[in-house]
Amino acid sequence: MTIPLIDLTDALTADASGREQVADQIRVAAETCGFFYISNHGVPQALIDRQFEEAERFFKRPKEAKQAVALQSHGPMRGYEAIGSQTLDSAAHADLKESFQCGREYAADHPYVLKGYSSYGANVWPSDIPEFQKACECYFDAMTRLSGTLMQLLARSLDLPEDYFGRLNACPSDTLRLLWYPPHPARSDARTFGAGAHTDWGALTILAQDANGGLEVQMQDGRWAPADPIHGTFVINLGDMIPRLTHGRYRSNLHRVINKNAEARHRQSVVFFTDLDFEALIEPIAGLAAAQHDQTDRAPFTVGEHMAQKVRETYG
Numbered sequence: 001m002t003i004p005l006i007d008l009t010d011a012l013t014a015d016a017s018g019r020e021q022v023a024d025q026i027r028v029a030a031e032t033c034g035f036f037y038i039s040n041h042g043v044p045q046a047l048i049d050r051q052f053e054e055a056e057r058f059f060k061r062p063k064e065a066k067q068a069v070a071l072q073s074h075g076p077m078r079g080y081e082a083i084g085s086q087t088l089d090s091a092a093h094a095d096l097k098e099s100f101q102c103g104r105e106y107a108a109d110h111p112y113v114l115k116g117y118s119s120y121g122a123n124v125w126p127s128d129i130p131e132f133q134k135a136c137e138c139y140f141d142a143m144t145r146l147s148g149t150l151m152q153l154l155a156r157s158l159d160l161p162e163d164y165f166g167r168l169n170a171c172p173s174d175t176l177r178l179l180w181y182p183p184h185p186a187r188s189d190a191r192t193f194g195a196g197a198h199t200d201w202g203a204l205t206i207l208a209q210d211a212n213g214g215l216e217v218q219m220q221d222g223r224w225a226p227a228d229p230i231h232g233t234f235v236i237n238l239g240d241m242i243p244r245l246t247h248g249r250y251r252s253n254l255h256r257v258i259n260k261n262a263e264a265r266h267r268q269s270v271v272f273f274t275d276l277d278f279e280a281l282i283e284p285i286a287g288l289a290a291a292q293h294d295q296t297d298r299a300p301f302t303v304g305e306h307m308a309q310k311v312r313e314t315y316g
């Protein structure tokens, strides 16, 4: 079993039967490995290239310039994080990655901002490179649209109305994360990772990666399979909300990153998380039959509760 590649052409241009066929492929991927590539997704390559160029320019800046927009320990999780800030796998060393996060702008008096929810608030931008902000905003808008399409197809794949997930996303917490991985150190052990093994916390992730490779996905048989870069595609994976919503039918798989680039280059990726509304209640969707081996049993919880727990676990 390898990670499937799904061509979105018929979902974007064809009639209902075209969308149905794409949704069928998503169902198979979601029930088996929880990961798939998408091609012909409608996002211009130039827009993706520009995002990568601007991110690289940002990460190559001096430490002080990056620290000037550092993520604060209180308030929304927006801004720059240095290497070692997060430990995605508690059994491993801290992650060898730098990151920059931004998201939808929420005003200071928005109820979710006042409640201190981690994904809601104002962005922090480096003031002297406006092109960086512009690229992130354009990319964020394109991802918001693509994510909307994918969530519709995901609903259709479960025989639900296409707008089903809208009811869980009245106040979106979408986050864009730019990642910059140093070369894998020569002196390392089996617990050294760019990003330690983890499942994503939300609903659906859209990942663009450079040509280096290094992302690995744990398949059903426990084997780690490389999610090698395929030019012009995104890697899509399902996060923790989905197994619970689908009674264990759809999977949220473990994955990890090791930058083993032979020429000791940095590895770059750009990740868009669709994490849903922090006050949405997550419980099995009424009328959906449980999977035979549903291991997701858990009292209903809100998106925000799950996120807060994950932030505590991985930031120590």
Ligand SMILES: O=C(O)CCC(=O)C(=O)O
Pocket: 177, 179, 195, 200, 207, 209, 215, 255, 256, 257, 268, 269, 271
């Ligand atoms: O950089 C990658 O390829 C994966 C990053 C990732 O898994 C994450 O940020 O959740």
Ligand SMILES: [Fe+2]
Pocket: 198, 199, 200, 255
């Ligand atoms: Fe991830």
